[in-house]
Amino acid sequence: MHNRENIEKIFLKVSYSSHLNSEINIKLLKYLIDGELEGKNIKEADIAFAIFGRDKNSFDSTQDSIVRAHMYSLRKQLKKYYMADGNNDEIKFIVPKGGYKVELIDNNINNESIESNKRKINILSYFSIALSVILIFISIFFYQKYISLQSKTGTTITEINSVWLDLVESDIPTTLVIGDFFVxxxxxxxxxxxxxxxxxxxxxxxxxxxxxxxxxxxxxxxxxxxNSYLGIEAPYVTAYITKQFSKANKDLELKLASELSWQDIQNNNIIYVGNIKSLYRIKYYFNYLHFKYSLFPHTIYFTPTPNDTTGRIDIISGGGTFHDDYAIVAKFPGNHNNTIMLITSFSSFGQVEPLKILTSYNFEEELKKTNFIEENMPKYFEILFKVEGIDKSGLSTEIVRFLKINEKSFRHNTVNDTIQTVSFIP
Known part of the structure; x- marks a missing residue:
């Protein structure tokens, strides 16, 4: 039996969190908690009357979805809260789908990341989808023609920095995965x-x-x-990465994130570039990285240990004005002697601008000058980039944090967890 006074203290902490940004949802959560503590069997009409002022006798849920909409919103906001501020709360308020009650759960698990209560719909055209795909293949075509011309003229380009060199020289095939949006x-x-x-x-x-x-x-x-659709960054990031492999006349496979299978991940080196909302299967690896994310509001977290968050960055979209984005770049070992690399952010310029730096030949020297590394570039790492821009154009880029990944401990953490589990997922 949970202590009411303790429940009240925990509720106050939840209600003061920025993740619950709706007064109505806070009021709804309090109503559900009180009902649970008092043993009430709350129905949809009860909520419609108590929270939204609907007539209890005439309320028709088939014509009025206000209760379900706010239950949906509350559930999503709570998930976001427990991924961040409420991760270590003694008791969690869980709102199961399909009902109108709250469960008081003793905290012994971590929750998933979350979506917000706003639903913004954009109508897309098939033309824009096809155009993005065509631009990617045009980029690949011209780089292949470029390297072919170099071979004929006897020109050889060898300037590949250590970020890409092991991937280029690997006997394992490499697949470039472009993040595509679900429609x-x-x-x-x-x-x-x-x-x-x-x-x-x-x-x-x-x-x-x-x-x-x-x-x-x-x-x-x-x-x-x-169908799916690609962001405007797709042809640009494809060109930057394709160029690294073209320098060594190496093949590079291309795949959309929505099409990526666990078998692909096991049998190939993987380079993912795309929006954080388009990670699909790649998102599972964030369980083992120091940088985490929340989708709404856009937030980046730094976690020195899995249960300890010491840094948080809230990102406000510009809507045509100056604003910042933060890109998470990580390169880490897979569990089949392969390598996985990801470059992801919330905006298009948050992927393009860091790639310009990552593919520059003097990248390693710049890291030494700024004291992020002392000697050689580590094979596996995490980097947080800050990118300032306007609309869809980046203006300046800087490295905020650089972390070396210990290959042995990373493999140990993943080998008996994510990879073995997801290998059974079709």
């Missing part, structure tokens, strides 16, 4: 047309299923599709 089809009842939708809160088929389960009346309107 779905929606039937518009007014125009009687199917539209392609990008919802920033829905970043996978699982997210779409969760959304439909919260709003079953939309089930017949929401449809999965095999």
């Amino acid at each position: 779905f089809k929606e039937f518009d009842e007014v125009s009687k047309r199917k539209r392609l939708i990008r919802d920033r809160l829905i970043n996978s088929s699982e997210d779409l299923s969760d959304f439909v389960s919260e709003f079953p009346e939309l089930e017949q309107r929401q449809l999965n599709t095999s």
